[in-house]
Amino acid sequence: xxxxxxxxxxxxxxxxxxxxxxxxxxxxxxxxxxxxxxxxxxxxxxxxxxxxxxxxxxxxxxxxxxxxxxxxxxxxxxxxxxxxxxxxxxxxxxxxxxxxxxxxxxxxxxxxxxxxxxxxxxxxxxxxxxxxxxxxxxxxxxxxxxxxxxxxxxxxxxxxxxxxxxxxxxxxxxxxxxxxxxxxxxxxxxxxxxxxxxxxxxxxxxxxxxxxxxxxxxxxxxxxxxxxxxxxxxxxxxxxxxxxxxxxxxxxxxxxxxxxxxxxxxxxxxxxxxxxxxxxxxxxxxxxxxxxxxxxxxxxxxxxxxxxxxxxxxxxxxxxxxxxxxxxxxxxxxxxxxxxxxxxxxxxxxxxxxxxxxxxxxxxxxxxxxxxxxxxxxxxxxxxxxxxxxxxxxxxxxxxxxxxxxxxxxxxxxxxxxxxxxxxxxxxxxxxxxxxxxxxxxxxxxxxxxxxxxxxxxxxxxxxxxx
Numbered sequence: 001x002x003x004x005x006x007x008x009x010x011x012x013x014x015x016x017x018x019x020x021x022x023x024x025x026x027x028x029x030x031x032x033x034x035x036x037x038x039x040x041x042x043x044x045x046x047x048x049x050x051x052x053x054x055x056x057x058x059x060x061x062x063x064x065x066x067x068x069x070x071x072x073x074x075x076x077x078x079x080x081x082x083x084x085x086x087x088x089x090x091x092x093x094x095x096x097x098x099x100x101x102x103x104x105x106x107x108x109x110x111x112x113x114x115x116x117x118x119x120x121x122x123x124x125x126x127x128x129x130x131x132x133x134x135x136x137x138x139x140x141x142x143x144x145x146x147x148x149x150x151x152x153x154x155x156x157x158x159x160x161x162x163x164x165x166x167x168x169x170x171x172x173x174x175x176x177x178x179x180x181x182x183x184x185x186x187x188x189x190x191x192x193x194x195x196x197x198x199x200x201x202x203x204x205x206x207x208x209x210x211x212x213x214x215x216x217x218x219x220x221x222x223x224x225x226x227x228x229x230x231x232x233x234x235x236x237x238x239x240x241x242x243x244x245x246x247x248x249x250x251x252x253x254x255x256x257x258x259x260x261x262x263x264x265x266x267x268x269x270x271x272x273x274x275x276x277x278x279x280x281x282x283x284x285x286x287x288x289x290x291x292x293x294x295x296x297x298x299x300x301x302x303x304x305x306x307x308x309x310x311x312x313x314x315x316x317x318x319x320x321x322x323x324x325x326x327x328x329x330x331x332x333x334x335x336x337x338x339x340x341x342x343x344x345x346x347x348x349x350x351x352x353x354x355x356x357x358x359x360x361x362x363x364x365x366x367x368x369x370x371x372x373x374x375x376x377x378x379x380x381x382x383x384x385x386x387x388x389x390x391x392x393x394x395x396x397x398x399x400x401x402x403x404x405x406x407x408x409x410x411x412x413x414x415x416x417x418x419x420x421x422x423x424x425x426x427x428x429x430x431x432x433x434x435x436x437x438x439x440x441x442x443x444x445x446x447x448x449x450x451x452x453x454x455x456x457x458x459x460x461x462x463x464x465x466x467x
Contacts (some may be wrong), residue, residue, distance in 0.1 A: 012029075016330035026187050030121075035067050038118065039119060044065060050102055050114075055446065055447030059081070063120070067122065067289045072123060076123050085155065089443055090124055091193070094443075096113075097155070100115070115458050135203060138167040138203070139165060139167075140166060142228040144167050150235050150432075151179070153433070153449065154178075157206045158201045162204065163457050167207065174376045179442070203323065215235075215403035224428065228460050231432065233432060233452075239255065240390075240395055243340055244344065250351045252352055282387070283304045283306070284355050288318045296333045299387070308385075311335065313338065315335070317362075331426065340357060354383060407429070408425040414436055
């Protein structure tokens with residue numbers, strides 16, 4: 001047996017100088033030989049902790065063993081038992097904070113963890129190159145509605161279809177995929193990949209109706225009358241704003257608007273697509289999560305000369321994935337740590353010309369378990385900017401909630417659902433993903449969808465027994 005490598009097998013990438021000028025995918029993926037080399041590093045643990053730390057409980061050693069043997073078909077069969085979106089998860093899930101964090105190889109002092117996410121992508125990309133097979137299993141257990149076609153809704157729909165349910169997804173926008181389509185840039189998650197993953201779900205008999213705004217186009221009363229159960233997975237798509245002076249100036253955007261124009265409406269390919277987006281020379285992005293990284297890196301690709309991320313805590317508290325931060329630095333993104341904006345400054349004609357900021361210091365721990373940022377008196381300074389993008393989180397969309405008064409909400413305005421079952425206060429109505437937890441990761445939303453599918457199946461079968 002060859003000596004086990006201390007480090008992960010590197011993945012080929014576009015060079016920073018090349019990729020910062022295009023929207024093509026940054027990471028190029030493993031080939032089979034590279035994947036087998038990385039798979040050989042897996043210890044094949046019994047009671048593998050990586051499985052327990054995966055929100056959808058993938059048999060990680062199982063599919064990795066098949067990669068090492070060169071049996072991609074078998075590896076894909078293992079993956080598909082647990083996840084409906086492996087090509088997406090392999091690209092955007094924070095494996096370093098989940099499965100790879102608990103990898104027993106990586107917990108030794110000498111070795112890096114197995115590159116689980118990269119191996120998942122390898123298998124999923126292989127599968128997407130094969131013809132999509134239509135699954136003709138019976139749909140005789142009842143009708144279920146899924147509201148929202150993001151990762152949580154797609155996961156629930158796929159699992160319910162496998163269980164024998166007739167599933168219809170209602171999507172408000174003109175394209176399915178939710179945040180996968182409108183929120184994550186092409187260079188991190190190509191829309192072709194999203195579309196192919198959706199096609200594997202519709203091949204199982206799931207129907208998707210787009211341009212349907214539940215609460216306006218159709219009411220929840222109508223849905224409850226026509227379906228045995230429903231799953232609310234509408235996400236958290238309403239942007240939060242700092243509310244500082246100057247927010248209404250031209251040039252101040254929410255990350256939602258900015259990224260939706262670029263991603264869903266293909267503004268990055270103007271004029272081939274007639275959706276222009278404002279370009280700017282000096283861009284400031286406020287926030288430290290993956291959305292902030294996406295906005296900053298998109299602005300750079302659209303021609304900004306300087307892009308600066310402002311984050312009110314230090315680098316150690318940065319919530320973004322390490323890989324996204326690393327890539328942003330390579331692409332020339334600047335950072336102002338322990339900094340907070342307090343005013344957007346006008347050029348006198350209604351346009352943004354600068355951002356007034358203050359320096360911060362970290363105080364006592366807050367409710368999030370992180371040290372609370374506190375303003376330093378007399379530390380104000382100016383950053384020149386003709387565009388500011390706020391990426392500070394999102395709230396719940398009120399269209400459905402305001403027309404479904406019976407549904408109980410929590411103190412933050414999200415749906416009050418049991419995190420272990422997805423049950424709401426209304427029998428037959430389940431909810432999960434960002435509309436319950438607030439903005440979180442793709443894989444956590446998928447985990448909620450899997451839970452909901454199982455619980456909906458139990459609910460409908462129990463209802464039949466009572467009749």
